[in-house]
Amino acid sequence: MNSSLTVTKTATFLFVGLVIMVLSFYVNSAIAAQPIVIGGSLPLTGEFAETGKLIEKGMKFWAQEINEKGGLLGRPVEFKIYDDESNVGKAVTYAEKAITVDKVDLLFGGYPGTAARAVMPVAEKHKFVYVSMGGHMKSFEQGYTYSFGAPPLMGEWWYEGFFQWMETVPADQRPKKAAVYTMNNPVGASLTGSIQKWTKKLGIEIAIDEKYNLPLPDATPLIMKAKQLQCDMLFANGFFGDGVMMIRAAKALDYNPKAILQGIGSVVPAWIKELGKDGDYVFSGTSLFNKLNFPGNDKLNEYSKKEFKIDGYPLYFGFGYAWMQALAQGVEGSKSLDQTKIRDWLKSNKIQTIAGSMTFDDKGLPEPINFCTQIINGQVELVWPLNVQTAKPVYPKPAWK
């Protein structure tokens, strides 16, 4: 009797165990098949729509690629993307919604810097890892621990590469006097620190250091002043519209400094397309570029050629891809969707992106990125550092034709 009871008990246990095993297999399979949802917002309409759509395409190319390889942690990934209509307030609302209502697994980085800067505290409040371009150095100095710039877009680093190269130019061939014109906003302000530091170091006198409010009504008086004071170096720290006005005024007034640096406006493709030859020889900086010789860039360029019919992927397509690359490595490295584990892994490991390999400091920033670009014959070329150089810098700038 006892032995038969024991057999029955054992059989029951075995049966229950088997049921649990089968059920858990199905449950696990069901979870494994459930996609990882990555949420947030992008400016898909409104002022920044063009760029927002490029970021979206970059992110989706990354998703397509990773899903073809079996997904993230063995699960497919999918996006829940809200259109914030280029409105910072809406970007914040949608970040909150993605985290608290949609209960997304991961958060993706937004655009522009003003939106990213506003979403960073939201991510911090909910302890969500947020990989984006950030909103210049100030945004990374707020003590956030879940935000990463991979790569960031930092005005403070914009001219680092240029000045590092200028340091290699013999002292007697360097410019002597600089005219610095900067748009009066946080982006412009982020550019000036490195100019002050480096010009002092290289013995270049800043003869003019002026700010202007946007929109700039006319650049002629600015250029005339720079010409009269014989400034042989011009910093035009502005967006496209004012940057173009400076260049056109410089040409009209036959002002020929040895070097022209244009902070932000010259990185948009319209600079070359619209200005043509007049846009040549302008120095700038970047934290990502399609001619970088790091793994992955070729693949993105191929895709761009096929999909967009252009040589070299658009910058923000690359950013969308790179931010997802970083986030994915955090997930795979920590083997978890636990945000704190992802954060900790990213803080203590090196990641590989199309912008190069990077490790992060306490602020969530990599080592300063110092790619210096120059437009040469209608092409953006990397002129510094040497390991990524695609063309030698043209210096001094040839006179206007």
Next chain:
Amino acid sequence: MNSTLIIQSLISGVMMGSVYALLGVGFSLTWGVMKVINVAHATFGLLAAFFAYTALQAYGVDPLISLVVSAPLLFLIGCTLYHLLIVRITSAKAVIVSSMILTFGIAIILENLMLLLWGADPRLFTTSYTSKVIIIGPFYFQYPPVIGFLMSIVGVTLLHLFLKKTYLGKAVRAAWQQPDASQLCGINLKRISAITFGLAVSTAGAGGLGMGLLYSFEPHSHNLWLIHLFLVVIVGGVGNVLGTALAGVIVGVITGLSMAFLPYQWVNLLTFGLLMVILVVRPQGLFQSEI
């Protein structure tokens, strides 16, 4: 401060201000004559700039020549819009507010249309003369502002002569000054208003082209241009064509001089501070409100 820089700044300011004036006269006209504040005025100007850009890029047509097509086209668009939409609000109690709401909607539709057709990228007119310059002594005259200045002189003069010397122009003035009496004299108020609106939209095309010669433009640029419109019209006096033109030049002179004398971040503050002062001291504008 040297005299060359001051005079050069003054020259630049006058040329820039005259283009604002060209863009502003039509805005002033509809506001003064019809009590319609056409918030989409600058958007029509931008449309003409994009039209000229496409003609230049695709067919190599000079932007000035494209105006031969775009100005009459905008006139027709203006007349049609008047008959379809504007006329419905002219009898409203609060025409000004209603017109602002209606034309704001039109501006949004047009902006999105431009985004769809041309994308959000900034554009520039690059012609054989955009980089050219006339040098007289120590002074530089860039071709695009000079062309904008000449366009403004021609445009404002033509509009002024039309209003003062032609029967139709006199009818427009009469309709504004004495609407009831003018109707008794056989003036068809609706027809006159449609022509006025069409004419105003048409001048916006010329002004938009002038702005395109001075600045880069994108589908959102009209918002910025609109601020300048309000500035010159309020300074010049609503409905006063010559007043608006003079206000444009005054704004240009102040901008130019402040660029020479003040740090650049003060320029906009000073210009718009002027607007505030005029609104307080002389709300009807510097010049008598008469077309």
